[in-house]
Amino acid sequence: LVGMTQDAKWVALGSWNAYGVSIFNPHTGEQIAHMDMGAHALPIFSPDNRLLATTPDGVRVWSTVDWERVADVRARGGTASDLGIAFSPDSRVLAVSQPTGTTRLVDPATGLDWAVLTHHDQNAGSYLRFSPDQRRLVTASVDERRVVRSWDLGLIREELSRRGLDWPADVLQPSPPSD
Numbered sequence: 389l390v391g392m393t394q395d396a397k398w399v400a401l402g403s404w405n406a407y408g409v410s411i412f413n414p415h416t417g418e419q420i421a422h423m424d425m426g427a428h429a430l431p432i433f434s435p436d437n438r439l440l441a442t443t444p445d446g447v448r449v450w451s452t453v454d455w456e457r458v459a460d461v462r463a464r465g466g467t468a469s470d471l472g473i474a475f476s477p478d479s480r481v482l483a484v485s486q487p488t489g490t491t492r493l494v495d496p497a498t499g500l501d502w503a504v505l506t507h508h509d510q511n512a513g514s515y516l517r518f519s520p521d522q523r524r525l526v527t528a529s530v531d532e533r534r535v536v537r538s539w540d541l542g543l544i545r546e547e548l549s550r551r552g553l554d555w556p557a558d559v560l561q562p563s564p565p566s567d
Contacts, residue, residue, distance in 0.1 A: 391431035402429030421455035434479035449496045459499035474516035483516045502555040
C-alpha cells in the first residue's frame with residue numbers, strides 16, 4: 389500500500405503481510421523513517437504534506453517534520469484493522485470509518501472528534517473520499533452490494549448550527565466552486 393505527498397517529496401510504503409510503514413525519498417531511494425505498527429498498514433498523506441495518517445492499530449497521525457506521532461485515533465468497536473481513512477482537502481479533518489458502523493470526523497492534530505456520522509445499517513465503509521470543495525463525504529464498502537453514501541456536510545452543519553453544536557467555522561469550510 390502506497391501513499392505519496394502532493395509535492396512528491398516522500399513516499400510511504402505499507403505492506404499487506406509485513407509490519408510497519410517505511411518512508412522513502414522517491415528521488416534518491418533513501419529510507420527516511422520507519423514506523424512500527426501492525427500488518428496491512430495503509431499510509432495516506434494530508435494534502436498540505438504536513439501529516440501522515442496510518443492504519444491499522446487504530447489510526448496514528450505523524451508529523452512529516454520529524455516523523456513523530458502527534459495523535460492517536462482509537463477505533464471504537466470490535467477491530468482496529470480495515471479502517472477507512474481520508475483527509476479533507478484543507479487537511480483540517482481526517483474521516484475515519486469505525487467497526488461500529490459510524491464515520492468519525494476527527495481533528496488530526498489532536499485525535500478529537502468534530503462529529504460522528506451514524507450509518508443505520510452499521511456499514512461505515514472502507515473507502516472514504518471528500519469532494520474537492522469539502523461539501524460532501526462519500527463512503528463505500530468493500531462489499532459492492534452495499535450502499536454508497538454521500539454525506540452533505542453543508543446540510544449537516546446547518547442542522548448542527550441550529551442546535552448550537554456546530555464544529556469551528558474554519559473547519560471544513562466549503563471552498564468556492566472552481567472555474
